[in-house]
Amino acid sequence: MTNSVQVRRAGRHFKDHVVLKDVDLDIAPGEFVALIGQSGSGKSTLLRAIAGLDPEATGDYAKPDRHAIVFQEHRLLPWSRVWRNVTLGLTGTDLRQRALRALSEVGLTAHADAYPGTLSGGESQRVALARALVRTPGLLLLDEPFGALDALTRLKAQALVAQLWAEHQPAVLLVTHDVEEALLLADRVLLLADGHIAESYDVDLPRPRQIGHPRFVALRRQLLAGLGVAETEEEL
Ligand SMILES: Nc1ncnc2c1ncn2[C@@H]1O[C@H](COP(=O)(O)OP(=O)(O)OP(=O)(O)O)[C@@H](O)[C@H]1O
Numbered sequence: 001m002t003n004s005v006q007v008r009r010a011g012r013h014f015k016d017h018v019v020l021k022d023v024d025l026d027i028a029p030g031e032f033v034a035l036i037g038q039s040g041s042g043k044s045t046l047l048r049a050i051a052g053l054d055p056e057a058t059g060d061y062a063k064p065d066r067h068a069i070v071f072q073e074h075r076l077l078p079w080s081r082v083w084r085n086v087t088l089g090l091t092g093t094d095l096r097q098r099a100l101r102a103l104s105e106v107g108l109t110a111h112a113d114a115y116p117g118t119l120s121g122g123e124s125q126r127v128a129l130a131r132a133l134v135r136t137p138g139l140l141l142l143d144e145p146f147g148a149l150d151a152l153t154r155l156k157a158q159a160l161v162a163q164l165w166a167e168h169q170p171a172v173l174l175v176t177h178d179v180e181e182a183l184l185l186a187d188r189v190l191l192l193a194d195g196h197i198a199e200s201y202d203v204d205l206p207r208p209r210q211i212g213h214p215r216f217v218a219l220r221r222q223l224l225a226g227l228g229v230a231e232t233e234e235e236l
Pocket residue numbers: 014019037038039040041042043044045046177
């Protein structure tokens with residue numbers, strides 16, 4: 001398989017509500033793909049199916065053995081120290097060392113022995129990223145990981161993800177509501193609508209991306225039109 005991710009005929013319904021009808025999706029090794037779509041279009045449902053978390057999803061799914069997922073909520077265990085959260089579920093003798101290495105990549109070495117309850121929202125999401133990184137994933141699945149962060153923290157978290165992706169080159173599938181986030185980070189943006197991938201946009205811009213670049217502005221307009229949002233309506 002030359003693709004890192006290959007999804008064929010993905011389907012999912014909840015009783016008579018058909019959410020995913022016929023989704024085909026490919027991600028090349030090291031490619032960063034963003035998935036946008038209106039609220040309720042099935043973005044999270046698709047991500048969960050790809051992650052193997054949804055036994056009732058139908059279709060064929062191929063993905064790297066090592067994959068990791070980061071959700072909008074950090075899902076850290078409050079009674080476990082940060083470094084233990086990072087290596088939760090892993091076995092081996094050097095777990096603390098591995099946790100510290102991953103925490104240093106997200107700038108949180110100093111918080112290794114803290115409990116999650118003492119961290120800010122942005123720090124908690126960085127721990128969740130470290131927990132993903134420590135698994136050296138070939139595929140990183142990100143489900144609105146910055147959705148709950150304030151604007152400045154969100155920008156910093158986006159820059160961190162861009163840097164980690166450039167260093168480690170996993171394939172990435174990022175679910176986001178935010179067309180600017182998609183255009184800042186992704187090689188390609190997919191639009192999920194009516195239960196399938198309705199559009200694919202190549203983000204043919206060098207990195208780091210400049211939001212004022214005329215091509216960026218044009219792509220932003222196309223994506224918003226694809227979502228059925230007028231340019232003046234900022235957020236969905
Ligand atoms: N466990 C469930 N039971 C019933 N319906 C569900 C369940 N999970 C999801 N759905 C429905 O499937 C549809 C798609 O949900 P999903 O969370 O995948 O959408 P989304 O595109 O990620 O939305 P958002 O952007 O608002 O997070 C929604 O209509 C939702 O109500």
